[in-house]
Amino acid sequence: MPEVTNHFRQFNLKPAVIEALTKIGFTKPTKVQGRLIPDILKGKDVVGQSQTGSGKTHTFLVPIFNQLAVDDHETQVVITTPSRELAAQITKAARQFSDAMGNEKVTIAEYVGGTDKQRQVRQLEKHQAQIVIGTPGRIKDLVETGVLKVNTVKTMVVDEADMTLDMGFLQEVDYIAGAMPDDLQTLVFSATMPAKLKPFLKKYLDEPRFEEIPSETVIADTIDNWLISTKSKDKDQVIEQLLGILQPYLALIFANTKERAKELARTLRQEGYKVAEIHGDIAPRERRRVMKSIQNLDYQYVVATDLAARGIDIPGVSHVINDGIPNELEFFVHRVGRTGRNGMSGTAITLYRPEEEDAVARVENMGVHFKNKQIRNGEIQDVKDRHARHQRVATTNKLEPELVGMVKKKKKVVKPGYKRRIKNTIKRKRQMERRIEQRQTMRAERRQNKANHS
Template sequence: MNNIFTDSRLRPELQAGLKKIHFDKPTPVQEKVIPALLSRLNVVVQAATGSGKTHSYLVPVLNDIDENANYVQAIITAPSRELADQLYQVAKELRKASELDISIMHLAGGTDRERQLERLENNKPQLVIATPGRLLDFVQKKAFAVDQVKDFIIDEADMTLDMGFLADIDQVMAKLPKNTLIAAFSATIPVKLSNFLRKYMAHPDEIVIDNPTVIAPTIKNDLLDIGSKDRKNILYKLLTMGQPYLALVFANTKQKVDELVNYLQDQGLKVAKIHGGITERERKRTLRQVEQGQYQYVVASDLAARGLDIDGVSLVVNYEVPRDLEFMIHRIGRTGRNGLPGHAVTLIREEEMGRIAELEKLGVHFDFVEIKNDELVPRKHYRSRDNRQAKNRKLDTKLVGYVKKEKRKRKPGYKKKIKRAIQEDNRQKRKLEQRHEVRKAKRQRKRRREQGR
């Protein structure tokens, strides 16, 4: 099969831009979605985080925009301001690499609404990336027209449904031209979402991508809770206690990469760095030196991870959990290649456990470890502590005391009395929990509406 990144239907600028940011081989979702969108087919795509779905729609959308037409030609929606901002940054990166003169605007709650309205009066964007609430708000205010929109993308459609934003999306889509290309991307396709999408897409192409995020069996994937310890000291210990053949350390920003390189060099290690701030010439020279064995340690940023193809990486250290979980898969996949054994260690603190749980849901397995006597040794998984706490919460102190007291007295019928007391207590707790959940749901709906505006 021909590489879709070099498809003749893609503008030469985009082909060059993809090559520049090291998109050499498309993922399965990109192989299927990009040709469909280039053929102007409506699609419903079921794909998980880490599948590369963002570029599967960004590439065709940017390809479709007429740089000389100053009106909104494409809209991408995301259910939260964080996701919308993430998409905005990725779109800007691809635009810059491709040297395209396309105006992109980010609309989301939490940003200055009046300032955005003022900007829209003077200059209409060609691509809008927005949260549903803010998008509907601006469309209703006629800040820009949607009657010439060629492409409408709903990202994280199931989350959009869960957060109660489908009604906002519905009102905007009702104003779109009949020939607008529509694509929805979702990890799951609930019945309610499927029914909604059928309203606007009679016979869409349904593309289902199997979860690609399971780590290769040749990789030992460890999780190291550093607690209150100094992260840099732990990193140095990891890099030196086993003497890896070639260690690759990942950080989230080029500033953090520079900081780590300086620290490790101060400790006497010879370290190479690769991030978006170095020139292509420097990058190639560094990679050549690494391949020649001149460096045992490399510190890199996430953008470098995509095109990084170095043989012999025996250890990957995730100095911090990436903002985009997709990058974690790219990072860990740098080791354990070609059937060789590999080792990945992710440094985390308790507040980051939620991100780890998200990765575990996607099929990424971690072994929980700690450092003892300059060795990584197994320890109980962090969930075991949660299980213990859950057990301890089953009976409150009042009931525990009641049980103990009744056991001591040993009066006839005491077991029935205890059972009734526990049942009544549980009934009362359920009532309170239900009330709490109803109130919590109301507050969340209100907060989401506010965030989306």
């Protein structure tokens, strides 16, 4: 296993690449870069499994630009990614790298769904881009019509492969890879490695170098990770309280479904908050406009779903709020990792109901450590032991409020008949409640009969 080097110079990269890395502020490789860049430079197929924020993008961009034949004006690299936003991010990083190298001749094209396909066709009929970045569906369309020539491609990158599988795009990626040369170098990057992905890897990768980079800590130490029980309160009210107390610079609020995201965004708008939405029901053109507005800090609050927001790098996120435990537990780390980036501090807050304690325990079993908090008197306060608190609540709730005092006054030596008196008191109270309910029902029926005969 190659050791992680302490400077990019140890990879024997071209001077222009080293200079470009210095210009964009990269000097020391991350773990995934240190372990995989040497193999990619040798032309090997690789599979890199590491979490978001580990430096995967430059793990493939650095060797791609180092090996690119600048004077060869044909498609040499194709990079697929499952979302338009991720494609835009990689395109931005690639152009930044190219500009830093002073490579004005390098042509980079972004092809994603929801954009003007005919315009892209006309461009491709004039010339092929050397580096193509895009979503699988649009790239497949362009290859299928014959305007995008991929028979000259030397390297194919499948970014966020597990998300590509989840969103149902693996068939399109399969088609694209099948149209490329047999001696293709294939680079696959993924946060997780589902079993359903393995047939694709076996089909297109030749004795790949597999590298799993475990996170040193599941949650970065720059993130304050809080857990708050909503108890019997409405989650919308709790989120409004949090926003009022914390006054975030930029809050990213995650919902488990697009329906819940829309509902929460609507509620917050009614309370006067300027909220952006990122979920599957937002049209492509609108999503691009919203993302641009978020990047320009036009919004202080963003409500999003996991698949729509995964991998999106929104700078300046000071707070992440989980509306609940995600259905897919691996998304928890992706959510929380949206804050506390680039050495900056951040706060992640997860809301849960008492009946979701098992889901919280499953997250903790992943190695996630929470600080237990509560909202009290308009402040965020520590909770020493949430399990003890839940136990007390569960015990107390078994008794009616007026009986709690009787229990508290109970002496160490129980007098004969004490339990029987409590039992009889509960019985009398419930009988009284039933009588009151019956009287209310009868009154309601009389009113209704009177209204029908008037």
